[in-house]
C-alpha cells in the first residue's frame with residue numbers, strides 16, 4: 470500500500486510509537502540540516518532565531534535543577550550548563566536524537582571544550598516520554614522544551630500536568646511550539662504559504678502513514694486550547710511570546726521564512742509558573 474499524508478485522526482499510542490521511530494530515523498538529517506543554526510551549545514527558541522540569552526524566559530539562576538524534555542541534540546541544556554552553576558538533565562523520547570546529543574558531547578570533549586574554559590562536562594541524558602517523567606514530585610526548578618514534545622503528542626494536557634507535577638512550587642515550565650495560526654496555512658515558505666486554506670479551528674492532526682500505519686503525527690491546538698490546558702494543569706500563564714522575525718535572520722526553515730515571518734507569527738512560547 471502507498472504512503473499517505475494529510476489530516477486524519479491519530480491516537481496517543483500510535484502517535485508516540487510513530488514519532489519515536491520517525492525521530493530515530495531523522496536524527497542525523499535533522500542535525501545536518503539545522504545544527505549550524507542551533508549551535509552545539511546554543512539555546513534558540515525557534516526558527517526566528519531568538520535565543521534564551523536575549524529573552525531570559527526560563528530565568529535560570531545558579532543552584533537550580535533543570536529538566537529539558539524533547540531535547541534532541543541537547544544544545545539548549547549544554548548552553549545552560551556552560552553559563553550557570555546548575556544541575557541539568559536533557560531528556561528525549563528518541564534514542565536516535567539522544568545519540569546525537571551524546572556525540573556532540575563527545576566531540577566537545579575531544580576538541581578540548583569550548584577552548585576558553587567555559588565548557589561544562591558531559592550532560593546527563595535520559596530517555597523518556599515528556600508525558601511520563603521518571604522524576605519525583607516537586608523535584609526540579611525549571612522544565613522546558615524548544616519545539617519538542619508538545620506538537621508531537623496527542624495529549625499535550627498530560628505533558629503540562631506532568632511538568633507541573635515535577636516542578637517545585639514557584640517553578641517554571643516554558644515551551645515553544647509552532648504558532649497555532651500556522652495550521653490554517655500551507656506549510657511552505659513562499660507566497661503560497663500566505664493564504665489561509667484550512668480552518669484554524671480544525672483540530673484534526675497532520676498524519677503521515679504507510680500501508681495504513683501511522684509513521685508521523687503532529688497535533689494542533691488553538692491558542693485558547695493551550696491556555697486552557699496550562700490552567701487545567703494548575704499552572705499560571707505568565708507570558709505568551711510571539712517572537713517577531715528579526716531583520717538579521719535570512720534563513721528558511723521548512724515553512725518558516727523571512728517572507729512569512731514579516732506577516733505572520735511562526736512560533737508561540739508559553740511561560741508557565743507553578744504558584745507557590
Ligand SMILES: C[S@@+](CC[C@H](N)C(=O)[O-])C[C@H]1O[C@@H](n2cnc3c(N)ncnc32)[C@H](O)[C@@H]1O
Nearest residue numbers: 492539540541562563566598599615617618621
Ligand atoms: C523538532 S525536534 C526539537 C529538538 C530540540 N528541542 C531542538 O530545539 O533542536 C522535536 C523533538 O521532540 C522529541 N519528541 C517527540 N515526541 C516526544 C515525546 N513524546 N517525549 C519526549 N520527546 C519527544 C523528538 O524526539 C525530537 O527530538
